[in-house]
Amino acid sequence: MRTSINRILLGLTGLLLLALGAAVLIGSLDLQRRWDFTMPSSWPFSGPKDVLLSAHDRTRYRSRGWWWPTVIAALGVLFLGALWWLLAQARTRRLRQLRIDSGDGQGAQIRGRAVENVLSAESEAYDGVEWAGSTLIRKRRVPQARLVLGLAPHATPVEVVDGLDTEVLERARTSTGLDALPAEARLRAVRHRASRVT
Missing domain, CATH: 3.30.70.1350 (Cation efflux protein, cytoplasmic domain)
Structure with a gap:
């Protein structure tokens, strides 16, 4: 499965995780204030006390019966997909x-x-x-x-x-x-x- 499509997907996933990690790091360390620079208004974190989701957004669907089974099923599918992808990288048909x-x-x-x-x-x-x-x-x-x-x-x-x-x-x-x-x-x-x- 080590094809160019696989490498592109791995690269895009890495860039997405890198951008998300940089956003969290800049906000949590309050680098904007310390190093005196500004970020765009749509930037999700502007300080160490900011959160990605507000309390209202996090608790809005908790009372619905479908919420937790959907969250657990989505996380399970995501975990199994990532595990399959990892094993596909390690698997080789090369004759040892x-x-x-x-x-x-x-x-x-x-x-x-x-x-x-x-x-x-x-x-x-x-x-x-x-x-x-x-x-x-x-x-x-x-x-x-x-x-x-x-x-x-x-x-x-x-x-x-x-x-x-x-x-x-x-x-x-x-x-x-x-x-x-x-x-x-x-x-x-x-x-x-x-x-x-x-």
């Missing part, structure tokens, strides 16, 4: 460990980061690839590789993808004992700065 067949019937665990480093290094060593990055994720309970490749100007994308599949990914499948290692490759052209020839 990979179980491989060691040939002795026991099996072994290998770090996903180690496989990613090998995939990146071998991809960079392939002709036509200037830089590479890789990530192992778990998709539908099957490991999958995601590669980002920076192609050299002379490289042909089809040849690079075919070569990586038959050489680099095949070695990864063999060494990890996986029947299949699906891969998604994103290709990017490497732009070199023009240099003047004299």
